[in-house]
Amino acid sequence: MNTDEVLGIFREAGAVLEGHFILTSGLRSPVFLQKARVFMHADKTERLCKALAEKIRAAVPGPIDYVVGPAIGGLIPAYETSRHLGAPAIWVEREGGEFRLRRFEIAKGSRVVIVEDIVTTGLSIRETIDCLRALGAEVVAAACIIDRSAGKTDVGVPLIALAEYEVPAYPADRLPPELAAIPAVKPGSRNI
Numbered sequence: 457m458n459t460d461e462v463l464g465i466f467r468e469a470g471a472v473l474e475g476h477f478i479l480t481s482g483l484r485s486p487v488f489l490q491k492a493r494v495f496m497h498a499d500k501t502e503r504l505c506k507a508l509a510e511k512i513r514a515a516v517p518g519p520i521d522y523v524v525g526p527a528i529g530g531l532i533p534a535y536e537t538s539r540h541l542g543a544p545a546i547w548v549e550r551e552g553g554e555f556r557l558r559r560f561e562i563a564k565g566s567r568v569v570i571v572e573d574i575v576t577t578g579l580s581i582r583e584t585i586d587c588l589r590a591l592g593a594e595v596v597a598a599a600c601i602i603d604r605s606a607g608k609t610d611v612g613v614p615l616i617a618l619a620e621y622e623v624p625a626y627p628a629d630r631l632p633p634e635l636a637a638i639p640a641v642k643p644g645s646r647n648i
């Protein structure tokens with residue numbers, strides 16, 4: 457599946473929003489990919505995640521013990537991708553602001569692949585890697601449906617993206633005037 461097909465699915469679902477958005481990194485952007493409007497459709501989610509699972513299988517030699525989704529956005533794509541990889545899906549969720557594996561135990565040396573929805577700066581994936589490595593897991597790769605950095609983000613492990621779609625994002629004190637004129641909204645779950 458190529459980037460145009462992935463974006464076609466997002467557009468069909470009404471998931472490509474325009475306005476003034478505060479991203480999880482604090483950056484501001486005129487475009488927000490509201491993945492929840494895609495993941496509400498099982499057929500669309502299945503098509504995307506089956507293709508992502510095939511890309512992961514081709515890139516990751518050896519066994520995968522767990523697929524890990526960073527909540528909330530990573531929950532559904534990690535679960536659906538895990539179904540096609542034949543590995544169990546678990547998740548990290550925020551406790552006091554930090555990602556924790558609150559509901560599961562994994563053996564030291566477990567080989568895990570992180571599956572995210574969207575990557576912008578890679579911050580959320582790096583936080584997930586820190587949490588998993590502290591538990592003794594081996595993070596063999598990270599994957600996402602759309603990489604908004606278009607390959608520029610370095611998360612410290614191979615990043616497998618189903619699509620790369622570069623979208624502008626600005627520090628809050630360097631907004632273009634047309635963006636500054638629109639009231640900002642923060643759709644994500646960090647800090648709420």
Ligand SMILES: O=P(O)(O)OC[C@H]1O[C@H](OP(=O)(O)OP(=O)(O)O)[C@H](O)[C@@H]1O
Nearest residue numbers: 480528529576577578579580644645646
């Ligand atoms: O690469 P980054 O700069 O970290 O941005 C991408 C992250 O932002 C979103 O999560 P968010 O914290 O907004 O909450 P959500 O998972 O509930 O949507 C998205 O789900 C990714 O996890």
Ligand SMILES: O=C(O)c1cc(=O)[nH]c(=O)[nH]1
Nearest residue numbers: 479480481488489574576
């Ligand atoms: O960077 C983010 O926080 C972000 C961007 C985006 O397009 N979609 C999303 O869910 N999060």
Ligand SMILES: [Mg+2]
Nearest residue numbers: 527528529530
């Ligand atoms: Mg998220």
